[in-house]
Amino acid sequence: MIIINPIAWVALFVAHIVSTATLRCRVERGDKNRTFVNCCRLHLTSLPALDFYDATSLDFSFNSLSLLHGSSFSRLTQLLHLDVSHNDLQTLVQQSFQGLQELRSLDLSSNNLNALPSLIFVDVTNLELLKLDHNNLKTLEKDVFQGLTHLRHLDLGHNYLQVLHNDTFSHLPHLTWLGIGSNLLEKLEAGAMTGLNNLINLDLSHNQLSLISSVFPPRVFASLGKLQVLRLEQNDDSQMGEYPENVFNNLVSLTSLTIDTFVEVHFGQDFAALRNIHTLDLSENCKFGHLANNSLEGFKNSSLTFLHFQGCPLNDIELCAFCELPSLKWLWLISHHWLTPNKVLESLYGLQFQNMSEILLSYVGDHLPFLHVIDSHSARFLRNICVSRVSMVNSALQRLAGNAVTVRNTPFMNCIEHVDLSQNSLEGDISTFFKLINSKGPLRTLSLQDQWKFSIGEAQCLASEDFNCKKHLVNSFNHLSTYVFNTPPNLTYLNISSLFPHVNPLPANVTFPSATKLEALDMSYLGMANCYFTWYGLENVKTLGLNGNYCYNISETMFDFMDSLKQLGLSNLGISPDFFLSRGWRLFQNLDRLETLDLSRNNLRFADPEMLRAQTRLNKLDFSYNRFQTVPVNVENNCDLKVLDLSHNFLTTLTSSEQSALDSLAGRHTFSLKLLGNPLECACYNLDMVEWLWHTSVLLDGEGREANYTCTTESGEITSTERVMAHWMRHWRRCLGCQIFGIALSAFLLQILSIVVVFVTARSWTQLCYAWKAVRRHRLPRRQHFRRDAYVVYSDAERDVILACVTLREVLEEQYSVRLLLRDRDDLPGSVRAENIVQHIDNSWKVLLLVTREFSKDEWACGFTVQQAQRSITDTMPDRVIVVFLEEPRVLPAMPSLQLLLRMVPESNILHVHGDTPPQHTA
Structure with a gap:
């Protein structure tokens, strides 16, 4: 008997795991004899046998490796890239990377490395990229990077380094990118940057480096003559202070600086040497509330083009704060909640007659307890700047005066290409907007959407330059004029969505004669009360938004001249539920380039399945939040639908046909179907649908696990498709049993019925034959055999005459085309009434009696007419008479003739109408 030690069992088990893991590593062959080995996410605790001798890239990331043994990679002489990130490495032993002389990149990030041994990288002398970020490094030995003479990229971010010692990077002469952000650095020694003569990008952000001389010794950056990008933000939380001297004046090649500020900010002569600087970013840790005339004087001789302030507690900018920045192109002032936009516009004094790319004012003054008015005085300096883009987003603007910026032949109007005034509270005069839209300048985009309020009373004339000419537009729904909308010839984007609370309706035709370059037009949520108009001149528009308007009546020719349209938004329009059933095809027939169509939130119930057969390029179709009970369109026509x-x-x-069509789309390309929020059923009749949801290649939007939807069983129990699939056999057997029982019961009942039919037929054969012959001899009367559909019998009382000749006639004849015979309208004067009654009953398919209290007192109506109606009832027409009680029968006087008639009239033909007396009609 052989006894195996438990330790041996463990060894065998580990060996099995390692060998299995080796087999699970994916090997891919690339071009140029490159071999990629992917052992990612295999739960490895130690390195498997590395027999991929020709591997050029090896990925062991997201495992549980705790140690790299010496000589583990010695045979991988062709390896160029090694990734051991996101493991549990705590230390590195000498010769961990022996044999990797050709290695170019090494990723050791996101481990638990506490220290790096000296000379740990001497075997990878050709290394160009080294990532050591997200570890637990607290210090760096002076010779830890010795031998990495070709290293260009070094990432030490997100560690616990506290001090950068002298000559730490002296062995990295070719390093161009150094990241030491998000550490605990408190000090830089004077020679910390020695040897980094080719460094271009240095990240020291998110540390504890106070901007004082004891932390930044003079000339600490002396060797960084080629440095272009320096990040020092999120270091100094001090409120008061000054930038240290002789620290930044050696950075002659610097182009971008991100740095903290103090309450009183002043960039003095120490920054005058930064002549090549392009970007000054003060947005990360901005603390100053006042920008003085001399705050930026250190950059007066520089080429500063981009200035970014964000989140500063700014409340004042002096008039000449930007006077010393002749090269400024981009000025971004974001989230200055206590600074008025007028103050910012007045500070543009120093930028007059300059050429700028963008002035961005976003979330400026939005916390102040009042709204802002931009008038001609406050915008006087802006008019003299040749700027391409101006944005004043969410800055609590109440009004933009008509002559604020739209003065002709000013640098602003001659240069402006992009204007964004969205998310404000603009109200009142909108002449400035239309002057911009109707200008002949270079304007390309205009965004005015999402205004919090707007008083249409200040501008009743939406679509005209004369704002007092078309007040009848608000109430008129039959306006047939054509409005010519002149736009700048270069305009490509116009967004006026949510600009007005209501716009009742536009003219019947809207023409854009100069919009040859307009590609996007958004008129969503304008409260338009009618969309019965046609667009002209928008042949090149590719995106159109009409969402959120009240277009209950859409012209079928609306899009006839927009054949370039690719994205169309028709969501939440209040369309008739059956609109697209009869007119959908005509509306979309010319939009053969359409790619995206949004018809959501329209309460639609039906649609023509073929209405989108011309849209062969359609790739996104949104029918959400409607009332469809089936897939509304035939998706087989839209082969590109995604x-x-x-x-x-x-x-x-x-249905099975819908499933097949959706599977066909998924077989062509990636296809997504969204079904959440539908009352799906898990009944026996559609178990195949539940199974399809689970196995289809269509991408679904199920809850939790993909393809899991809430559904209801036959008994009303709420379950999910996942639970049904988990107990599939039980459901299948139950449904199969019900089907077999139903078939057996049907067969049994059919057998009983056959026996009864045979028995009755055998005993009454003669009677059945005679009955059949009688039916064949007597042809049953039909509606088309009579001249009129119904003869209406009523009393001579005025109320009954109005009820029959006005109310009933309007409803039945005008709405339902029922041919009525009314004595007050159709009888000739002087004719014999008794003969007319008999003739009218014989010529009418039905006899309609309107019974009221006055009817019982009328001898002709309640006497003779009722008797003739009784005579008209025959075996072939047993339901010829219809009696309508307009009052409670038990309160009416006794009518013997009517009681006799009621015994012969079927119960379904006796109606009781309760309610108030019908309204009186006047001629």
């Missing part, structure tokens, strides 16, 4: 949104409708199942 997204179909049917969420939040009334779908209970998907």
Whole structure:
């Protein structure tokens, strides 16, 4: 008997795991004899046998490796890239990378390395990229990077380094990128940057480096003559202070500086040497509230083009704060909640007659307890700047005066290309906007959307330059004029969504004669009360948004001249639920380039399945938040469809043909179907749909696990498709049993019925034959055999005459085309009434009696007419008479003739109408 030590069992088990893991590593062959070995996410605790001798890239990331043994990679002489990130390495032993002379990149990030031994990288002398970020490094030995003479990129971010000692990087002469951000650095020794003569990018952000001389010794950056990008933000939290001297004056090649500020900011002569600087970013840790005329004087001789302030507690900018920045192109002032936009505009004094690219004012003054008015005085300096883009987003603007910026032949109007005034509170005069839109300048984009309020009373004339000429537009729905909308010839984007609370309706035709370059037009949420108009001149528009308007009546020719349209938004329009059933095809027939169509939130119930057959390029279709019970369109016509949104409708199942069509789309390309929010059923009749949801290649939007939807069983139990699939056999057997029982019961009942039919037929054969012959001899009367559909019998009382000749006639004849015979309208004067009654009953398919209290007192109506109606009832027409009680029968006087008639009239033909007396009609 052989006894195996438990330790041996463990060894065998580990060996099995290692060998299995080796087999699970994916090997891919690339071009130029490159071999990629991927052992990522295999839960490895130690390195497997590395027999991939020709591997050029090896990935062991996201495992649980705790140690790299010496000579582990010695045979991988062709390896160029090694990734051991996101493991549990705590230390590195000498010769861990022996044999990797050709290695170019090494990733050791996101481990638990506490220290790096001296000379640890001497075997990878050709290394160009080294990542050591997200570890636990607290200090660096002076010779830890010795031998890395070719290293260009070194990342030490997110560690616990406290001091950078002298000559730490002296062995890295070719290093160009050094990241030491997010550490605990408190000091730089005087020679910390020695040897980094070719460094271009240095990241020292998110440390504890106070901007004082004891932390930044003079000339600490003396060797960084080629440095272009320096990040020092999120270091100094001090409120008061000054920038240290002789620290930045050696950075003659610096182009971008991100740095903290103090309450009183002043960039003095120490920054005058930064003549090549392009970007000054003070947005990360901005603390100053006052920008003085001399705050930026250190950059007066520089080429500073981009100035970024964000989140500063700014409340004042002096008039000449930007006077010393002749090269400034981009001025960004973001999230200065207590600074008025007028103050910012006045500070543009020093930028007059300069050429600028962008002035961005976003979230400026939005916390102040009042709204802001931009008038001609406050915008006088802006008019003299040749700027390409101006943005004043969410800055609590109440009004932009008509002559604020739209003075002709000013540098602003001659240069402005992009204007964004969205998310403000603009109200009142909108002449400035239309002057911009109707200008002949170079304007390319204009965004005015999402205004918090707007008083249409200040501008009743939406689509005209004369704001007092078309007040009738607000109430008129039959305006047939054509409005000519002159736009700048270069305009490509116009967004006026949510600009007005209501715009009742536009003219019947809207023409854009100069919009040859307009590609995007958004008129969503304008409150338009009618969309019965046609667009002209928008042949090149590719994106159109009409969402959120009240377009209950859409012209079928609306898009006839927009054949370049690719994205169309028709969401939440209040369209008739059946609109697209009869007019959908005509509306979309010319949009053969359409790629995205949004018809969500329209309460639609039906649609023409073929209405989108011309849209062969359609790739996204949104029918969400409607009332469809089936897939509304035939998706087989749209072979390029990639997204179909049917969420939040009334779908209970998907038919087999719909499943096949959706599978066909998924077989061509990636296809997504959204079904959440539908009352799906998990009943027996659609178990195939549940199974399809689980196995289809269509991408679904299920809850939790993909393809899991809430559904209801036959008994009303709420379950999920996942639970149904988990107990599939049980559901299948139950449904199969019900089907077999139903078939057996049907067969049994059919057998009983056959016996009864045979028995009755055998006993009454003669009677059946005679009955059949009688039916064949007597042809049953039909509606088309009579001249009129119904003869209406009523009393001579005025109320009954109005009820019959006005109310009933309007409803039945005008709305339902029922041919009525009314004695007050159709009888000739002087004719015999008794003969007319008999003739009218014989010529009418039905006899309609309107019974009221006055009817019982009328001898002709309640006497003779009722008797003739009784006579008209025959075996072939037993339901010829219809009696309508307009009052409670038990309160009416006794009518013997009517009681006799009621015994012969079927119960379904006796109606009781309760309610108030019908309204009186006047001629």
